[in-house]
Every structure is written in C-alpha cells, then in structure tokens.
Amino acid sequence: MSIRVxxxxxxxxxQGVIFDLDGTLADSNPDFEGLRRELGLKSGTDILAHMESIIDPVLASKTKEIVTRYELESSSRATWVTGAEQLVALFRRLKLPQAILTRNIPQAAGITLANLGLEMDLVLTRFDAKAKPHPEGVELICEQWQLEPANILFIGDYLYDLQTARNxxxxxxxxxxxxIPDYASQADIVCQCYTALIQHFNTQI
Structure with a gap:
C-alpha cells in the first residue's frame, strides 16, 4: 500500500497546508525511546508533558538540558524525507500558503530548516503555541492566514499530529x-510514499 484514503x-x-517537521519533512533519525531511557521514563511517555510536570527546579533544569541536547543533535543530522521536497514544491506551484507546527525548540527547528535549505511562510514551535495535540498552533496559523480550519490540510507522521488535526x-x-500504526484510522489519508500522495492530489487539481 502506497496510499490509503x-x-x-x-x-x-x-487553501493552506501545515506540516509537522521531524519525520514528516525532515529525516533526523530521532531516537525518542533512547531519550526516554536517559530520562528514566516508560516507553511512550509524553516527554514534554513530563518536563512540564517537574516541580523540583534542579531536576527540571537537568531534564531541559538533556532534551535540548537531544533536539540539537537530532536536528544537526536532518536531511529531506524522500519525496517531501517535491510535495512542498507542488503546494508552492499551487500558491498554497504553508507552515510548520513542531514540538521542537526554535533553535532546533532552525537548524533543521537550514540543513534542508527550506524557508516556510510560518514556523511555530512549542515556544509559540501550546504543544500538539493542543490545537492552538493551528488556530494561530489559521488566524494569520484568515482561513477556516476545514480548508486546511495537516500533514504529520505521529498520533499527536492526527489528534491536533482533529482537535x-x-x-x-x-x-x-x-x-502502519493502529491510530492510522484517525487520518483522512495514510501514505507510505509522497510520490503516491502527489499523484493522488494531481488527479484533483
């Protein structure tokens, strides 16, 4: 299966497209489970939610340092996901505004975008809006674009992205x-190959 509707x-x-960054546009080989092990967390734990829950200032500072180091190291390795550059180019040809909504810190997002040589109309990090799956980031982007969410396409590679789109x-x-994960049923479209997605969209242009 290359694409499933x-x-x-x-x-x-x-009328507009919002992307997640890591794993969606950028291949940075993130090892989230390795980070969780270093932080002493169970598999699948929301790392940002864990950070926000820490009360002890010393532990909070140490945790922030570990997560920041991980994000910067991961971003420094970023390359294009296969077909993602062509997908972005398609939307540009169609003159659709594009944005990135990421849970990364601004510095890490900047490094990733620099490695890709990619400029976006808008880039929102977790410093700019409540972290996904909260819909605030999408709402801020829609407000700036003056577009309704129903006319926006959100493209991501993880559950939080689908939950954000739904919210x-x-x-x-x-x-x-x-x-293909169990939560794939929550997406309007599931794709394993951006070339197939581009072909699908081209049939509707």
Missing part, C-alpha cells in the same frame, strides 16, 4: 513509510 475530501478545496478541525494526512 480513509475519508475522501476534495483537495481542490484545500482543530482540519483534514489530515499521516505519513508512515514503514509499519
């Missing part, structure tokens, strides 16, 4: 090149 929508009605009321694409 769970919920059909007309791409010609899309904000946008359409969603899950990029999952390998195994």
């Amino acid at each position: 769970n919920t059909h929508f007309d791409f010609s009605h899309i 904000a009321g946008t359409k969603s694409v899950l990029y999952s090149p390998d195994l």
Whole structure:
C-alpha cells in the first residue's frame, strides 16, 4: 500500500497546508525511546508533558538540558524525507500558503530548516503555541492566514499530529513509510510514499 484514503475530501478545496517537521519533512533519525531511557521514563511517555510536570527546579533544569541536547543533535543530522521536497514544491506551484507546527525548540527547528535549505511562510514551535495535540498552533496559523480550519490540510507522521488535526478541525494526512500504526484510522489519508500522495492530489487539481 502506497496510499490509503480513509475519508475522501476534495483537495481542490484545500487553501493552506501545515506540516509537522521531524519525520514528516525532515529525516533526523530521532531516537525518542533512547531519550526516554536517559530520562528514566516508560516507553511512550509524553516527554514534554513530563518536563512540564517537574516541580523540583534542579531536576527540571537537568531534564531541559538533556532534551535540548537531544533536539540539537537530532536536528544537526536532518536531511529531506524522500519525496517531501517535491510535495512542498507542488503546494508552492499551487500558491498554497504553508507552515510548520513542531514540538521542537526554535533553535532546533532552525537548524533543521537550514540543513534542508527550506524557508516556510510560518514556523511555530512549542515556544509559540501550546504543544500538539493542543490545537492552538493551528488556530494561530489559521488566524494569520484568515482561513477556516476545514480548508486546511495537516500533514504529520505521529498520533499527536492526527489528534491536533482533529482537535482543530482540519483534514489530515499521516505519513508512515514503514509499519502502519493502529491510530492510522484517525487520518483522512495514510501514505507510505509522497510520490503516491502527489499523484493522488494531481488527479484533483
């Protein structure tokens, strides 16, 4: 399967696109489970939620240092996800505004974008809006674009991205090149290959 349409929508009605960054546009080989082990967390624990829950200032500072080091090291290795550059180019040709909504810190996001040679209309990090899956980031982007969420496409590679899309009321694409997770059913479209996604959208232009 290269692409699976769970919920059909007309791409010609899309007026703006929001991307997640790591794993969606950028391949930075993030080892979230390794980070969780270093922090002493159980598999699947929301790292940012854990950081926010720490009361002890010394532990909070140490945890922040570890997470920041991880983010910067991961970003320094970033390269394009296969087909992502062509997907961005398609949206540019169609003159659709594009934005990035990431849970990264600004410095890490900046390093990743520099490695890709990518400039975006808007880049929101966790310093700019409540972290996904909270819809605030999408709401801020829609407000600036003066567009309705229903006409926005959110593209990401993880559960938080799909939850953000649902919470904000946008359409969603899950990029999952390998195994298809159980939560894939929450996406409007599931794709393992951006080339197939581009072909799908081209049929509706």
